[in-house]
Amino acid sequence: MIQFVQAAHIASGSIRSAKLRSALTTLGIVIGVAAVIINASLGASFNQFFTDEVSSVGSNFIIAYSDQPNLFYDSELEIIKNTPGILGVSPRKTVSGEINYLSDVKSVSIVGVNGDFQEIQGIKMEEGSFLTDKDIYSAVLGYDLAKEEFGRSISHRSSVDIAFRQEDGTLVIKKFKVKGILEDSKETIVGGDGSTDMIVYIPISTMNEMTGEKDYGAFFAMAESSENIGSISKDVDKRLARSFGISERDLNNEDAKPYTVFDQADVLEETGALGKALSTFLLVLALISLFVGSIGIMNIMLVTVTERTREIGIMKSVGYSSSNILSLFLLESIMVSSLGGLLGTAIGGFGAYILEEALKLPPVFPFKLIEIGILISVLVGVGAGLYPARKAANMNPVDALRYE
Incomplete structure (x- = not known):
C-alpha cells in the first residue's frame, strides 16, 4: 500500500503544477463553505x-386582551390577580390624547396602567421613578417625547397638561406632574407598547x-416562574372563561371566546418556529452553492484524470495498484476541498461577524460550525x-500508455 506521506507529496505536486486551476477549484468550495458558515x-x-x-417585553409575562370594548373590568382584574402563581397584574389601556408643555401641543398615545406594570414589562427609567398605585395625576414620559419633541427638555419635576376628548365631544384637561422619564428604547417585534419613546403612562x-x-x-x-408559565396561563384562561360563561370544552376554540390569552412561552414558540424556518431557508441556499462547488471539483478531477492518463499507465506499469491510484486521486480531491474548507470557514466566520454588526443582530457564532x-x-x-x-483506478495500463 502506498505510504500516506508519499501519496500526499504526489497529490500536492499535482496541485502545484496547475496553480490557477487548483485555485479556481478551491474557490468554489471557499464560497460554498463560507456561505454555509455565514x-x-x-x-x-x-x-x-x-x-x-x-x-x-417582560419577564414571564401573560397577556389577556380583547378587541371588544366594555369586556374587562375590575372583576376580571381580581380574577387574574387571585390566580395561583400570579405575582402581579396590571390593566393596560391605550387612548389617543394630547400633551401640552409650554403652549406646545403634541398628539400622543397615552397608556393607562398601574404600579405593577413596570416590573411586568421590565421598564427602565432614565430619570425619576415609575407610577405607583397611590399616584393620581402623575405621568411618566417616553424619552424622545420628553427630550426632543418640545422646545425645551422636560425633566421629571416638570408639569404638563394632558387632554382627552370624551365620546360626547367634551374636552377634559388636567395638569399632571411628570414623575419620571423612560430610558431610551427601541422598536420590538412582539407585543407590548413597542417603542416607548413617544408614550405617556398615567394611572389607569x-x-x-x-x-x-x-x-x-x-x-x-x-x-x-418560566417553568410553570404554561399551566398558570391556562388557569387564567379557564378562570376568565368561567366568568364569561364559557364551558371548558370551548377553551381551545378561539372563536367561542371574546378574548385571547397568551404567554411568553407561546411567543417564544412562534418566534422559534420563525427562526428555524429562516435558518433552514438560509442553509438551503448555502448548500446549493456548496453543491455547485463540489461539481466544480468533480469536473476538474475528471479533466485531471484525462490529462494524466499516460502517467496513470506508467504508475500502474511500475507496480502501483488500482487502490493506490484511487487513494492518490481521492487524496488530491480531499486536499483541494479541505483547503477550500479552511479558507471558507475563516472567511465565513469573519463575514458572519460583519453582517451581524451591520444588521445589529446579537453576535452568535456557534464554534461547532468550524468543525462542521x-x-x-x-x-x-x-x-x-x-x-x-x-475512473483512474480502473484504467487498463496498456490502454493508458497508448493514450495520446
Missing part, C-alpha cells in the same frame, strides 16, 4: 434576536375618570473525487 451563524443570531425581543384609574369609562383594554400579568465547515469540505472532497478516482 448563513448558519446568521440563523443562530436571528434566533437569539427573536428571544431577546420577546424577553424585552385617572384615565378612566377623565374619559368617562370604566373598562380596561387588556391585562399584563407576571407568572412566578471542515467536515463538510472533506465530505465534499470524497464525494466529488470518488468517481474520477475510480
Whole structure:
C-alpha cells in the first residue's frame, strides 16, 4: 500500500503544477463553505434576536386582551390577580390624547396602567421613578417625547397638561406632574407598547375618570416562574372563561371566546418556529452553492484524470495498484476541498461577524460550525473525487500508455 506521506507529496505536486486551476477549484468550495458558515451563524443570531425581543417585553409575562370594548373590568382584574402563581397584574389601556408643555401641543398615545406594570414589562427609567398605585395625576414620559419633541427638555419635576376628548365631544384637561422619564428604547417585534419613546403612562384609574369609562383594554400579568408559565396561563384562561360563561370544552376554540390569552412561552414558540424556518431557508441556499462547488471539483478531477492518463499507465506499469491510484486521486480531491474548507470557514466566520454588526443582530457564532465547515469540505472532497478516482483506478495500463 502506498505510504500516506508519499501519496500526499504526489497529490500536492499535482496541485502545484496547475496553480490557477487548483485555485479556481478551491474557490468554489471557499464560497460554498463560507456561505454555509455565514448563513448558519446568521440563523443562530436571528434566533437569539427573536428571544431577546420577546424577553424585552417582560419577564414571564401573560397577556389577556380583547378587541371588544366594555369586556374587562375590575372583576376580571381580581380574577387574574387571585390566580395561583400570579405575582402581579396590571390593566393596560391605550387612548389617543394630547400633551401640552409650554403652549406646545403634541398628539400622543397615552397608556393607562398601574404600579405593577413596570416590573411586568421590565421598564427602565432614565430619570425619576415609575407610577405607583397611590399616584393620581402623575405621568411618566417616553424619552424622545420628553427630550426632543418640545422646545425645551422636560425633566421629571416638570408639569404638563394632558387632554382627552370624551365620546360626547367634551374636552377634559388636567395638569399632571411628570414623575419620571423612560430610558431610551427601541422598536420590538412582539407585543407590548413597542417603542416607548413617544408614550405617556398615567394611572389607569385617572384615565378612566377623565374619559368617562370604566373598562380596561387588556391585562399584563407576571407568572412566578418560566417553568410553570404554561399551566398558570391556562388557569387564567379557564378562570376568565368561567366568568364569561364559557364551558371548558370551548377553551381551545378561539372563536367561542371574546378574548385571547397568551404567554411568553407561546411567543417564544412562534418566534422559534420563525427562526428555524429562516435558518433552514438560509442553509438551503448555502448548500446549493456548496453543491455547485463540489461539481466544480468533480469536473476538474475528471479533466485531471484525462490529462494524466499516460502517467496513470506508467504508475500502474511500475507496480502501483488500482487502490493506490484511487487513494492518490481521492487524496488530491480531499486536499483541494479541505483547503477550500479552511479558507471558507475563516472567511465565513469573519463575514458572519460583519453582517451581524451591520444588521445589529446579537453576535452568535456557534464554534461547532468550524468543525462542521471542515467536515463538510472533506465530505465534499470524497464525494466529488470518488468517481474520477475510480475512473483512474480502473484504467487498463496498456490502454493508458497508448493514450495520446
